[in-house]
Amino acid sequence: MRLSRVHTVAARLLVGALLAAGTLPLAGCAQEQEAPPPSQTDTSQSTAQLQAPPEAPDTTVEADVPFVVTPQSTVNHMLELAGVSADDVVYDLGSGDGRIPITAAERYGARGVGIEIKPDLVRRARTNASVSGVGDRVEFRRQDLFEADFSEATVVTLYLFPEINIKLRPLLFEQLAPGTRVVSHSFDMDAWAPDSTTRVNGDVLYLWTIPEETPVFVKRRP
Numbered sequence: 001m002r003l004s005r006v007h008t009v010a011a012r013l014l015v016g017a018l019l020a021a022g023t024l025p026l027a028g029c030a031q032e033q034e035a036p037p038p039s040q041t042d043t044s045q046s047t048a049q050l051q052a053p054p055e056a057p058d059t060t061v062e063a064d065v066p067f068v069v070t071p072q073s074t075v076n077h078m079l080e081l082a083g084v085s086a087d088d089v090v091y092d093l094g095s096g097d098g099r100i101p102i103t104a105a106e107r108y109g110a111r112g113v114g115i116e117i118k119p120d121l122v123r124r125a126r127t128n129a130s131v132s133g134v135g136d137r138v139e140f141r142r143q144d145l146f147e148a149d150f151s152e153a154t155v156v157t158l159y160l161f162p163e164i165n166i167k168l169r170p171l172l173f174e175q176l177a178p179g180t181r182v183v184s185h186s187f188d189m190d191a192w193a194p195d196s197t198t199r200v201n202g203d204v205l206y207l208w209t210i211p212e213e214t215p216v217f218v219k220r221r222p
Contacts, residue, residue: 065160067096067121070185075103077200081207082155082181084108091115091153093145093160093168098125098138100157105134110155114140115148151175159185166190173210173218180210191217 070078078100084090086109092100093115101112102125112134116122125140141148145168150156153176158165165187172182184206188194192215194206 065094065164067118068159069097070099070159071201072099072103074185074201074203074205075100076107077198078157078183078185078205079104079108079155081196081198081205082157082183084110084155086110088154089113089152090155090157091150092157093148093150094158095125095140096121096159098128098140101125101138101140102129102132102134104155105129105137106132110137112138113150113153114138115143115145115150116140117142117144146171149175151177154180156180156182157185158183158187160187162187162190170218173214176210178210178212182208182210184208191215 079090082088082090084104084107088104088108088110090101090104090110090112091114092098092112095101095114095116098114098116098121101114104110104112114122114125116125119142122140122142126135129135129138129140156172156176158168160168165184166189169189169192176182186203186205188204188206189208192208194208196207198205198207
């Protein structure tokens with residue numbers, strides 16, 4: 001009886017030592033600790049399904065301005081500076097992934113139109129509008145902005161180069177009705193002095209309003 005008790009104690013000590021060393025797994029515990037909770041597994045699977053592989057840049061069309069993403073906070077400030085409301089029609093010239101017209105529709109109930117020459121960006125913008133639930137209030141047209149008709153716009157937004165702004169300036173005065181607001185991200189309009197400016201994310205935003213009289217400097221096309 002004494003020998004059996006000694007053996008039992010020794011066996012228990014040996015098992016404890018093996019468990020502490022990790023050489024003797026305890027059935028069921030390792031699997032439960034290593035497996036992620038069901039909610040985490042479901043989330044990772046959903047995220048993987050939603051993340052489509054990035055689309056290769058479209059090199060079939062040459063654009064005057066490369067696509068650079070405008071931070072969402074800057075988009076919000078541009079629309080605020082223009083005083084966008086549900087009564088407005090917002091045209092974004094060089095609309096990229098469509099975030100300005102989409103935000104105008106989402107936040108203000110405005111109608112949005114994007115003009116973009118790159119077909120891959122037009123497709124992306126249309127998808128973004130659909131996913132955002134504003135596909136009925138936003139459209140994207142694959143066009144050269146110098147050949148586009150944006151005369152119905154009450155607000156025009158731009159994120160272009162200075163020389164493109166100057167080249168576009170006569171078209172703005174020809175097509176847009178007096179009172180139409182024009183907002184540019186980062187770049188001004190040379191001799192056309194802005195009504196107001198604001199700084200956001202280290203960049204300057206410019207606001208103009210189409211006047212009743214066309215300025216002399218616009219009549220002299222660059």
